Amino acid sequence: MMRYSVHWLRVFSVVLAGFCMAGVAGAQSVPASTDEVIALLKRAQEAARATDYAGVFTYQENGAMQSSRITHVVDGTGERERLEVLDGKPREFIRHNDTLYCLIPEKKLVLVEEARTDRFPGMFLGDTGHLMGHYNFMRDTQPSRVAGRECTVVHVNPKTPDRYGYKFCVDRETNLLVKAQTVNGLTIVDDIAFTMLQVGEKVSPEHLHSAWNTGNWKQVEIATHSIDASQLGWRIHTPPGFQFATQISRPMKSGEAVKHLVLSDGLAAISVFIEPFEAARTTRSLSKGARKNGAINVFATRIGDYWLTALGAVPVATLQAVAEQTQFIAPAGGQQ
Template sequence: MGTRMRLFEQQTLKRLGVLLTVSVCAWAQVAQAQSGADVLRQIQEAARQLNYVGVYAYQQGDHIESSRITHQFDGKHEKERIEVLDGAPREYLRTDDEVQCLLPEQKTVLRERQRGDRFPGLLRIDPKSIENNYSVSVGAVALRVAGRHCRPIEVVPRDSHRYGYRLCADTESSLLLKAQMIDERGTVIEQIAFTQVTIGAEISDAMLVPAWPTKDWLTVRTQHQKIDLAALGWRVNAPPGYVSTSEVTREFADRKRVHQLVLSDGLATISIFIEPYLPERSEYVPQGAAQSGSVNIYGVRVANYWLTVLGEVPASTLEQLAQSIQYMSVASPR
């Protein structure tokens, strides 16, 4: 009987193996039929339109930080709660693109608008544009992340002005489970991944309530207004494939006003901060290049302004951009 049982097990495993092979092949054929833009769009839609709750870990260099995310979609609106589990306690509450950052030690709520590329979101612009700057390919063999099968996706830059990415999206739902940023040497310089996740479960409103009562806390709204930097005299030659996604002036508590220009190719982002140059200040980034984890930084003085250019892009891209920025004084209207 034992022999017959082993034979039955072998036949069953063989049959399951055939079924698994057919399933993987079919999935690979479907993936190959999709364009890179389709695959990335599915990931973005899954991040917005699914209910999910889980814990993810973010690693940059030696720094690792874990957070718990609870995301709800009711068919029209998104609601989300992110609890940072390491370091100083803080939470992020989001409704669509409005975000509240809760700082219990200061009893303060910071209100701002949310970017769409926060994990497990990915994109800032139309994914069709991304294919001009990256080649996107889907692997034929499923991997596993957080106990779930996911399809590996290679996003390879077409030039030296951006890093590459390795993604893994859930095979059932397309939710992004893992993302790695890869430099020109093939080294992972930043990664974020779920360590545990439940997709499609019911998310009650009680799960989105903050851990602290905030009724009497100070509320601070980030002040900014849209501007036209070109009209103000600035000439910025964006690296190939990057476009302006935001031009604003931000006002801080000490009434200091800083212009900010955000450039993006859909995945990578560069920020340029422009402020009046004050010789007595010591907190400027040193002239030239610096690095903090995966973020490269370049400081440069242009006319009577100090520019801080930073982004998760190659240092050479930032240097070329920073050195090419020009300022032409605009005459005041009489």
């Protein structure tokens, strides 16, 4: 009798799974209006800044996964946020509006820098006006579910092979981005998604406070100042649709300054680091060419007396073009 029951239990499970998979297969993607999708994603960007939320999300790439806990509250002082990395070495990121405090417990160190706007569940960086010229947009006809919440699924597909595509799930109730994937054709480059999520009055501001007593920790503000790379003699190759989102200079341990430029089309971002070649050679082994660091591609090369490194979640050919087609022409007066 037991064998008979187990047999039919297995049959029932197979049939039930078939019905479930049939429901999944029924979801189809159809072309969507550019204005409709961009408007939805802009609402998601605004929700990331204006909504009270708390939860756990995971980031996955190349078989590795990292979990983080986030609490975000908007009060009379603006935005307040605490992000705690749950795997590996303990790290916390405390944000108040546009200022980010990175807590490094093993060194009893707090680093202070300017926060970026594309940190999950945010997504946009810089001007989004060029997206329609370089991506096609699709949406699923049926909603999906992430962390127990219904969400609208949109696909942002590149028109050319110089960038990756994206799949976004936007919560239908709050417009909050609950899942984002970077995709290269059928391959998922990386995946970030909430596994637990609370919104609104359920979010307790008490969770904004760090578990660490940082009263006697060293606090270091990462000193940066804005620059104009072109005035310093740099002719940076920018892929079609990309513009400068950030141009700054920051000090290195050696005392030399490194130029950090961020190019973005609104979604994809490329960081370009330029440093004196001799200073770079004394701090690490240098090798020209491409390499991979998780989901991030890297391409480095020497340009005269400088070492340029381009990196980002874009095809390596795009980074190679940025690096190898960049030129340096020393400005009159020697300012660099």
